Amino acid sequence: MTTSSSSLPRILCALLVIVAVSLFALPLVGMLAAAPWSSLYEVVTSSEALAALRLSLVSSLGAAALSIVLGLPLAAWLARGASPLHTAVRIVVTLPVVLPPIVAGIALLLAFGRNGIVGAWLDHNFGVSLPFTTAATVVAAAYMGMPFFVLTAEAGLRAADARFDEAARTLGANPTQRFFWVTLPMVWPAVLTGALLAWARALGEFCATQMFAGNMHGTTRTLPLQCAIAMESAPELAIGLSLLLACISVFVLWLVRNRLLRAR
Secondary structure (H helix, E strand, O other), X not given: OHHHHHHHHHHHHHHHHHHHHHHHHHHHHHHHHHOOHHHHHHHHOOHHHHHHHHHHHHHHHHHHHHHHHHHHHHHHHHHOXXXXXXXXXXXXXXXXXXXXXXXXXXXHHHHHOOOOOOHHHHHHHHOOOOOOOHHHHXXXXXXXXXXXXXXXXXXXXXXXXXXXXXXXXXXXXXXXXXXXXXXXXXXXXXXXXXXXXXXXXXXXXXXXXXXXXXXXXXXXXXXXXXHHHHHHHOHHHHHHHHHHHHHHHHHHXXXXXXXXXXXX
Protein backbone atom coordinates (compact mmCIF):
# COMPACT_ATOMS: atom_id res chain seq x y z
CA MET A 1 0.00 0.00 0.00
CA THR A 2 2.83 2.33 0.90
CA THR A 3 4.74 1.44 -2.24
CA SER A 4 1.68 2.01 -4.41
CA SER A 5 1.00 5.37 -2.76
CA SER A 6 4.59 6.50 -3.19
CA SER A 7 4.53 5.63 -6.89
CA LEU A 8 1.49 7.80 -7.62
CA PRO A 9 3.42 11.09 -7.64
CA ARG A 10 5.97 9.59 -10.05
CA ILE A 11 3.24 8.32 -12.37
CA LEU A 12 1.48 11.67 -12.29
CA CYS A 13 4.76 13.48 -12.98
CA ALA A 14 5.49 11.14 -15.90
CA LEU A 15 2.05 11.78 -17.38
CA LEU A 16 2.49 15.55 -17.08
CA VAL A 17 5.91 15.30 -18.76
CA ILE A 18 4.38 13.30 -21.63
CA VAL A 19 1.61 15.87 -22.06
CA ALA A 20 4.13 18.73 -21.99
CA VAL A 21 6.41 17.09 -24.55
CA SER A 22 3.40 16.29 -26.73
CA LEU A 23 2.39 19.94 -26.67
CA PHE A 24 5.68 20.82 -28.38
CA ALA A 25 6.17 17.68 -30.47
CA LEU A 26 2.73 17.19 -32.01
CA PRO A 27 2.75 20.43 -34.06
CA LEU A 28 6.08 19.37 -35.55
CA VAL A 29 4.73 15.90 -36.27
CA GLY A 30 1.68 17.47 -37.92
CA MET A 31 3.91 19.64 -40.09
CA LEU A 32 6.05 16.67 -41.11
CA ALA A 33 2.96 14.61 -41.93
CA ALA A 34 1.47 17.39 -44.08
CA ALA A 35 4.71 18.33 -45.85
CA PRO A 36 4.60 17.93 -49.65
CA TRP A 37 7.60 15.61 -49.76
CA SER A 38 7.19 14.63 -53.41
CA SER A 39 7.37 18.26 -54.56
CA LEU A 40 9.26 19.79 -51.66
CA TYR A 41 12.32 20.75 -53.71
CA GLU A 42 10.20 22.50 -56.34
CA VAL A 43 8.22 24.27 -53.61
CA VAL A 44 11.21 25.68 -51.70
CA THR A 45 13.02 26.66 -54.92
CA SER A 46 10.09 28.51 -56.48
CA SER A 47 10.58 32.14 -57.39
CA GLU A 48 8.45 33.32 -54.45
CA ALA A 49 10.37 31.16 -51.98
CA LEU A 50 13.80 32.17 -53.28
CA ALA A 51 12.92 35.88 -53.22
CA ALA A 52 11.68 35.57 -49.64
CA LEU A 53 14.74 33.52 -48.66
CA ARG A 54 17.08 36.14 -50.10
CA LEU A 55 15.37 38.91 -48.16
CA SER A 56 15.34 36.82 -44.99
CA LEU A 57 19.08 36.20 -45.26
CA VAL A 58 19.76 39.88 -45.93
CA SER A 59 17.65 41.06 -43.01
CA SER A 60 18.71 38.38 -40.51
CA LEU A 61 22.43 38.52 -41.30
CA GLY A 62 22.30 42.31 -41.30
CA ALA A 63 20.53 42.21 -37.95
CA ALA A 64 23.12 39.77 -36.56
CA ALA A 65 25.96 42.01 -37.72
CA LEU A 66 24.24 45.06 -36.24
CA SER A 67 23.73 43.14 -33.00
CA ILE A 68 27.44 42.39 -32.72
CA VAL A 69 28.63 45.88 -33.68
CA LEU A 70 26.23 47.70 -31.35
CA GLY A 71 25.50 44.97 -28.83
CA LEU A 72 29.03 43.98 -27.85
CA PRO A 73 30.04 47.40 -26.46
CA LEU A 74 26.64 47.62 -24.77
CA ALA A 75 27.04 44.18 -23.19
CA ALA A 76 30.55 45.09 -21.99
CA TRP A 77 29.23 48.29 -20.41
CA LEU A 78 26.33 46.48 -18.74
CA ALA A 79 28.63 43.76 -17.39
CA ARG A 80 30.86 46.29 -15.63
CA GLY A 81 28.25 48.12 -13.61
CA ALA A 82 25.23 47.72 -11.33
CA SER A 83 24.06 51.31 -11.00
CA PRO A 84 20.43 52.39 -11.42
CA LEU A 85 21.38 53.63 -14.88
CA HIS A 86 22.69 50.17 -15.81
CA THR A 87 19.46 48.63 -14.53
CA ALA A 88 17.31 51.06 -16.50
CA VAL A 89 19.27 50.46 -19.71
CA ARG A 90 19.10 46.69 -19.20
CA ILE A 91 15.30 46.89 -18.86
CA VAL A 92 15.01 48.96 -22.06
CA VAL A 93 17.29 46.56 -23.96
CA THR A 94 15.45 43.48 -22.68
CA LEU A 95 11.98 44.89 -23.35
CA PRO A 96 11.67 43.54 -26.94
CA VAL A 97 11.95 39.99 -25.54
CA VAL A 98 8.60 40.34 -23.73
CA LEU A 99 7.04 43.12 -25.81
CA PRO A 100 4.31 41.95 -28.21
CA PRO A 101 5.90 42.11 -31.69
CA ILE A 102 3.00 44.15 -33.07
CA VAL A 103 3.65 46.77 -30.38
CA ALA A 104 7.34 46.74 -31.33
CA GLY A 105 6.41 47.40 -34.97
CA ILE A 106 4.18 50.32 -34.03
CA ALA A 107 6.90 51.74 -31.78
CA LEU A 108 9.47 51.48 -34.58
CA LEU A 109 7.08 53.22 -36.96
CA LEU A 110 6.48 56.04 -34.48
CA ALA A 111 10.21 56.46 -33.97
CA PHE A 112 11.57 56.02 -37.49
CA GLY A 113 8.52 56.69 -39.68
CA ARG A 114 8.26 59.86 -41.77
CA ASN A 115 6.43 61.55 -38.92
CA GLY A 116 8.44 59.82 -36.19
CA ILE A 117 10.73 61.52 -33.71
CA VAL A 118 13.82 60.41 -35.65
CA GLY A 119 12.29 59.58 -39.02
CA ALA A 120 10.97 63.09 -39.57
CA TRP A 121 14.45 64.51 -38.96
CA LEU A 122 16.05 61.99 -41.35
CA ASP A 123 13.46 62.72 -44.03
CA HIS A 124 13.71 66.50 -43.65
CA ASN A 125 17.51 66.76 -43.53
CA PHE A 126 18.70 63.84 -45.67
CA GLY A 127 15.67 62.72 -47.64
CA VAL A 128 15.92 59.28 -46.05
CA SER A 129 12.70 57.35 -45.51
CA LEU A 130 13.32 54.08 -43.68
CA PRO A 131 9.89 52.39 -43.41
CA PHE A 132 8.75 49.97 -46.11
CA THR A 133 12.28 49.38 -47.38
CA THR A 134 14.66 46.43 -47.14
CA ALA A 135 16.67 48.40 -44.59
CA ALA A 136 13.55 48.54 -42.43
CA THR A 137 13.49 44.74 -42.30
CA VAL A 138 17.05 44.82 -40.95
CA VAL A 139 16.16 47.40 -38.29
CA ALA A 140 13.03 45.50 -37.22
CA ALA A 141 14.93 42.20 -37.06
CA ALA A 142 17.78 43.79 -35.11
CA TYR A 143 15.36 45.38 -32.66
CA MET A 144 13.82 41.98 -31.90
CA GLY A 145 17.04 39.92 -32.07
CA MET A 146 19.70 42.11 -30.45
CA PRO A 147 18.45 41.60 -26.86
CA PHE A 148 19.31 37.91 -27.13
CA PHE A 149 22.86 38.79 -28.12
CA VAL A 150 23.29 41.41 -25.41
CA LEU A 151 21.96 39.16 -22.63
CA THR A 152 24.10 36.21 -23.69
CA ALA A 153 27.26 38.27 -24.21
CA GLU A 154 26.76 40.10 -20.91
CA ALA A 155 26.43 36.80 -19.05
CA GLY A 156 29.68 35.60 -20.64
CA LEU A 157 31.49 38.83 -19.79
CA ARG A 158 30.31 38.69 -16.18
CA ALA A 159 31.58 35.12 -15.88
CA ALA A 160 35.02 35.94 -17.33
CA ASP A 161 37.94 35.61 -14.90
CA ALA A 162 39.02 39.15 -14.03
CA ARG A 163 42.49 37.96 -12.99
CA PHE A 164 43.59 37.63 -16.60
CA ASP A 165 42.51 41.18 -17.32
CA GLU A 166 44.37 42.39 -14.25
CA ALA A 167 47.51 40.50 -15.30
CA ALA A 168 47.37 42.11 -18.75
CA ARG A 169 46.94 45.53 -17.11
CA THR A 170 50.06 45.07 -15.01
CA LEU A 171 51.95 44.17 -18.18
CA GLY A 172 51.01 47.53 -19.70
CA ALA A 173 48.03 46.65 -21.91
CA ASN A 174 45.48 49.45 -22.29
CA PRO A 175 41.71 48.79 -21.87
CA THR A 176 41.14 48.28 -25.60
CA GLN A 177 44.02 45.82 -25.88
CA ARG A 178 42.86 43.95 -22.79
CA PHE A 179 39.32 43.63 -24.14
CA PHE A 180 40.28 42.37 -27.62
CA TRP A 181 43.35 40.30 -26.68
CA VAL A 182 42.32 38.89 -23.30
CA THR A 183 38.62 39.21 -22.49
CA LEU A 184 37.07 38.62 -25.91
CA PRO A 185 38.88 35.31 -26.57
CA MET A 186 37.66 34.05 -23.18
CA VAL A 187 34.03 34.93 -23.87
CA TRP A 188 34.03 34.08 -27.58
CA PRO A 189 31.67 31.08 -27.11
CA ALA A 190 29.10 33.35 -25.44
CA VAL A 191 29.49 35.96 -28.19
CA LEU A 192 29.01 33.36 -30.93
CA THR A 193 26.05 31.82 -29.11
CA GLY A 194 24.44 35.24 -28.73
CA ALA A 195 25.01 36.00 -32.41
CA LEU A 196 23.37 32.70 -33.41
CA LEU A 197 20.37 33.36 -31.16
CA ALA A 198 20.01 36.90 -32.49
CA TRP A 199 20.22 35.63 -36.07
CA ALA A 200 17.64 32.90 -35.46
CA ARG A 201 15.25 35.35 -33.81
CA ALA A 202 15.75 37.84 -36.65
CA LEU A 203 15.15 35.13 -39.25
CA GLY A 204 11.76 34.31 -37.76
CA GLU A 205 10.60 37.88 -37.18
CA PHE A 206 7.10 38.54 -38.49
CA CYS A 207 4.84 41.13 -36.82
CA ALA A 208 7.33 43.94 -36.27
CA THR A 209 8.62 43.53 -39.82
CA GLN A 210 5.13 43.59 -41.31
CA MET A 211 4.15 46.69 -39.35
CA PHE A 212 7.37 48.65 -39.90
CA ALA A 213 8.59 47.38 -43.29
CA GLY A 214 5.39 46.17 -44.93
CA ASN A 215 4.85 43.04 -46.99
CA MET A 216 6.07 43.84 -50.50
CA HIS A 217 7.32 41.08 -52.77
CA GLY A 218 11.03 41.39 -53.53
CA THR A 219 11.52 44.28 -51.12
CA THR A 220 10.28 43.42 -47.62
CA ARG A 221 8.49 40.05 -47.86
CA THR A 222 10.67 37.71 -45.81
CA LEU A 223 10.11 33.97 -45.32
CA PRO A 224 7.65 34.31 -42.39
CA LEU A 225 5.64 36.90 -44.31
CA GLN A 226 5.66 34.68 -47.41
CA CYS A 227 4.39 31.80 -45.26
CA ALA A 228 1.44 33.90 -44.08
CA ILE A 229 0.58 34.95 -47.64
CA ALA A 230 0.98 31.42 -49.04
CA MET A 231 -1.22 29.85 -46.36
CA GLU A 232 -4.24 31.48 -48.01
CA SER A 233 -3.50 30.63 -51.64
CA ALA A 234 -0.73 28.00 -51.72
CA PRO A 235 -0.73 25.85 -48.54
CA GLU A 236 2.01 23.56 -49.89
CA LEU A 237 4.36 26.53 -50.21
CA ALA A 238 3.50 27.68 -46.67
CA ILE A 239 4.14 24.22 -45.24
CA GLY A 240 7.38 23.81 -47.20
CA LEU A 241 8.73 27.18 -46.06
CA SER A 242 7.62 26.47 -42.48
CA LEU A 243 9.52 23.20 -42.60
CA LEU A 244 12.59 25.02 -43.92
CA LEU A 245 12.44 27.55 -41.08
CA ALA A 246 11.95 24.76 -38.54
CA CYS A 247 15.01 22.91 -39.85
CA ILE A 248 17.09 26.08 -39.64
CA SER A 249 15.92 26.60 -36.05
CA VAL A 250 16.84 23.04 -35.09
CA PHE A 251 20.26 23.50 -36.67
CA VAL A 252 20.83 26.73 -34.72
CA LEU A 253 19.82 25.05 -31.46
CA TRP A 254 22.22 22.19 -32.21
CA LEU A 255 25.05 24.66 -32.82
CA VAL A 256 24.24 26.58 -29.63
CA ARG A 257 24.14 23.36 -27.60
CA ASN A 258 27.50 22.25 -28.98
CA ARG A 259 29.02 25.65 -28.21
CA LEU A 260 27.71 25.59 -24.66
CA LEU A 261 29.03 22.06 -24.09
CA ARG A 262 32.47 23.00 -25.44
CA ALA A 263 32.56 26.05 -23.19
CA ARG A 264 32.18 23.93 -20.06
